[in-house]
Amino acid sequence: MPYPYSPFSNNFNTHIIFTLKDDNSQNEIQNIIVKSLQWLCTFPKITSFRVNTTKTTRENVIQEIKKHFLNVETENILEHPTLTEVIILKHQDLESQVLPRHKNEIIVDTECASAILRGANVYAPGVLAMLSGTHLGDNVSIYADEHKKCKKGFAKIFNEGSKIFIGNGIVRKTRHDLFGENEKSNGIAIEVTERISGCPQISDDLIPTGWALLQNLPSIICVKNLNPQKNDIILDMCAAPGNKTTHIAALMENSGTLIAIDKTPKKVEQLARTCTAFGAQVKAFQADSAKIRNSNLSEYSTIMNGPPFADNSFDKILLDAPCSALGKRPQLVNKTSEKIIRSYVPLQRKLFETAVHLLKPGGTLVYSTCTITLGENEGIVAWALKNFDCLTLQKPDLYMGGHGWLGTNLAEEDRLKVQRFGPDQEIDSVGFFIACFKKY
Numbered sequence: 001m002p003y004p005y006s007p008f009s010n011n012f013n014t015h016i017i018f019t020l021k022d023d024n025s026q027n028e029i030q031n032i033i034v035k036s037l038q039w040l041c042t043f044p045k046i047t048s049f050r051v052n053t054t055k056t057t058r059e060n061v062i063q064e065i066k067k068h069f070l071n072v073e074t075e076n077i078l079e080h081p082t083l084t085e086v087i088i089l090k091h092q093d094l095e096s097q098v099l100p101r102h103k104n105e106i107i108v109d110t111e112c113a114s115a116i117l118r119g120a121n122v123y124a125p126g127v128l129a130m131l132s133g134t135h136l137g138d139n140v141s142i143y144a145d146e147h148k149k150c151k152k153g154f155a156k157i158f159n160e161g162s163k164i165f166i167g168n169g170i171v172r173k174t175r176h177d178l179f180g181e182n183e184k185s186n187g188i189a190i191e192v193t194e195r196i197s198g199c200p201q202i203s204d205d206l207i208p209t210g211w212a213l214l215q216n217l218p219s220i221i222c223v224k225n226l227n228p229q230k231n232d233i234i235l236d237m238c239a240a241p242g243n244k245t246t247h248i249a250a251l252m253e254n255s256g257t258l259i260a261i262d263k264t265p266k267k268v269e270q271l272a273r274t275c276t277a278f279g280a281q282v283k284a285f286q287a288d289s290a291k292i293r294n295s296n297l298s299e300y301s302t303i304m305n306g307p308p309f310a311d312n313s314f315d316k317i318l319l320d321a322p323c324s325a326l327g328k329r330p331q332l333v334n335k336t337s338e339k340i341i342r343s344y345v346p347l348q349r350k351l352f353e354t355a356v357h358l359l360k361p362g363g364t365l366v367y368s369t370c371t372i373t374l375g376e377n378e379g380i381v382a383w384a385l386k387n388f389d390c391l392t393l394q395k396p397d398l399y400m401g402g403h404g405w406l407g408t409n410l411a412e413e414d415r416l417k418v419q420r421f422g423p424d425q426e427i428d429s430v431g432f433f434i435a436c437f438k439k440y
C-alpha cells in the first residue's frame with residue numbers, strides 16, 4: 001500500500017465525520033472510519049467520461065480516445081452498460097508491478113501529486129524540490145511531500161520528511177526556470193510517463209471541446225435521478241462550473257427553461273463558458289441561492305429574468321450543495337478543521353429551505369454532496385423530513401450506490417432510499433451522497 005492510511009493528521013477528530021451525537025462506541029462505525037479514510041487516500045481504478053449527446057455520439061468520442069491512447073488496450077475503453085452517455089477508461093493494473101525508481105528525484109506538493117495520480121503532468125507551481133545538476137530530458141522519480149516539510153527550491157535528496165512515490169517522468173524545465181529570480185513558474189515542468197495509479201495521461205486536447213468531459217459516475221447518476229425531461233422548468237441552485245448543468249440541458253434536449261445560479265462571480269463566468277462550449281441552453285445568474293425567493297411574486301415571466309423567483313416556480317431543482325468535499329479521491333493530505341466542516345450544515349439548511357419553497361407541488365428536489373460526513377448527508381435529510389411535512393423521500397429508479405449510514409433519526413425505510421458512494425460500492429469512484437425528494 002503506497003498511500004497513507006488517512007488524509008487527516010493524528011489529532012483530527014474523526015467523530016465529526018461519522019457521528020452527530022458523541023457516540024462512536026459501535027464497532028461498525030469504527031470499521032467504516034478506518035475503511036473510508038484509507039479509501040480516500042487511494043485512487044479509483046477507472047476514469048469516466050460523460051458524452052455531450054447534443055453535439056456528438058459515444059462512438060465518436062470512443063474513436064477519439066482510441067486515437068489518443070494508441071497504447072491502451074481496446075478492452076480497457078468501455079461503454080458503460082447502464083449509463084448510455086458514459087465511457088469508462090480502465091486504468092492499467094499495476095498492483096503486482098513495481099515501477100522503477102530513478103536516482104534523480106523531484107518533490108511535489110500533495111495537491112500536485114493528487115492531480116498526477118488522476119492523469120495530469122507536473123506543472124511548475126507544484127514543484128518543491130529538484131536536485132542541482134538536473135538537466136532537461138533527465139528521467140526522474142516523482143515524490144509527494146507528505147508532511148509539508150520540503151522548502152521550495154530545495155536542491156538535495158529530500159530525507160527530512162516522509163515522501164510518497166507517485167511515478168516517473170522526464171524533466172521539461174530546469175531549476176533556473178522553476179526557482180530562478182524573476183522567473184514566473186508556469187507550464188509543464190515534468191512530463192509524467194508512469195503513475196502508480198496506472199492512470200494514463202489525460203490531457204486537455206484528448207477530446208474535441210464540448211464533446212465530452214471527465215465526470216465522476218455519482219455526479220452523472222445524481223443528474224439522472226433528477227430525471228430532466230423536455231420542456232421542464234429546472235433550477236440548478238449551486239451550478240458552477242456547470243458540469244451537472246450541461247448534463248441537465250442535454251437530457252432536456254435544450255428545451256424548456258434551465259436556470260443555473262452560483263454565488264461567486266468568477267465561477268458564474270466559468271459556468272457560462274462551460275455552457276457555451278457544450279451548446280447548453282442555460283440562463284446563468286450570479287446570486288446567493290439562499291436569497292433567491294420572493295414569496296410576494298407570482299408571475300412565471302419573472303423566471304427568465306433571474307432571481308428573485310416566486311414560490312412554486314420550478315418542476316425540478318438540483319441542490320448540489322457546497323460541502324466539506326471530503327469525498328475527493330485521492331487525498332493524500334487534508335488540512336481541514338472541525339470548524340470548517342461544521343460550518344456547512346447551516347448554509348445547506350438555508351439553501352434547502354429555499355429549494356422547498358421554490359419547488360412546485362408534485363416537483364422533484366435532488367440534494368447531493370461530494371462529502372462523506374453524516375451531518376451534511378443523512379443529517380440534512382433527517383432534518384428536512386422533520387421540518388417539511390410536504391416532502392417525502394423517494395427511492396430513485398436508478399439506484400447504483402449504497403444505503404445511508406446509521407447514526408441519525410432517519411427512519412430505516414428512508415435510510416435505504418438515499419444513496420452513498422464509498423468504499424463498499426461496486427462503483428469505484430469518489431465519496432458522494434444523493435437524496436431525492438418529492439413535494440406534495
Ligand SMILES: C[S@@+](CC[C@H](N)C(=O)[O-])C[C@H]1O[C@@H](n2cnc3c(N)ncnc32)[C@H](O)[C@@H]1O
Nearest residue numbers: 238239240241242243244262263288289320322
Ligand atoms: C459542489 S459545487 C457545485 C458543482 C456543480 N454543481 C457542478 O456539478 O459542476 C458547489 C457550488 O456552490 C456554490 N455556492 C456556495 N454557496 C452558494 C450560495 N449561497 N448560493 C449559490 N451558490 C453557492 C460554490 O461557488 C460552488 O460553485
